Amino acid sequence: MKSWEKFVETLDLTKELEETYFNLRTFFQKEGWTQKDLERPPYYPNELMRLFHKFTDQRNEIFHTVRDYGFEVDNLSLTNYIQNKLKYIDDITPLKIKDGNN
Numbered sequence: 030m031k032s033w034e035k036f037v038e039t040l041d042l043t044k045e046l047e048e049t050y051f052n053l054r055t056f057f058q059k060e061g062w063t064q065k066d067l068e069r070p071p072y073y074p075n076e077l078m079r080l081f082h083k084f085t086d087q088r089n090e091i092f093h094t095v096r097d098y099g100f101e102v103d104n105l106s107l108t109n110y111i112q113n114k115l116k117y118i119d120d121i122t123p124l125k126i127k128d129g130n131n
Contacts, residue, residue, distance in 0.1 A: 031102075032100060033095050033100035033101075033102045034110060036095065036098065036100060037091065037095060037110070042091050042094060042095075043091065043111065043114050045087055046084065046087040046088060046091065046111065046115075047114065047115065047118065049080060049083050049084045049087055050084060050115050050118050051118050051122065052080055053077075053080045053081070053084060054118055054119065054122035054124075055122055056076060056077060056080060057122075057124055058122055058123075058124060058125075060074075061125050062124055062125060063124055063125050063126065063127045064124050065127060066124075067124075088107075088111065091107065091111075092104065092107050095107070
């Protein structure tokens with residue numbers, strides 16, 4: 030584990046981000062969206078946009094906090110780290126399968 034990752038883990042910097050992502054996924058479930066719909070949403074409800082901006086702001090805050098504490102991390106490394114942290118949420122909030130066999 031890299032030192033900046035240990036820093037993020039120790040301070041639990043992704044907790045709020047994970048909560049927001051969970052809320053996004055449950056929103057997608059309620060709308061009956063598929064994974065493909067996430068690539069090109071059929072519409073952009075206000076709640077979706079609010080959660081998306083909140084997620085983006087939280088992600089940026091994590092990046093700046095890590096950098097402000099002197100850790101050398103690039104956007105891609107942080108993005109990969111966050112994506113790995115969020116995979117479990119995808120597993121517990123599966124989206125509709127396109128052919129309808131859910």
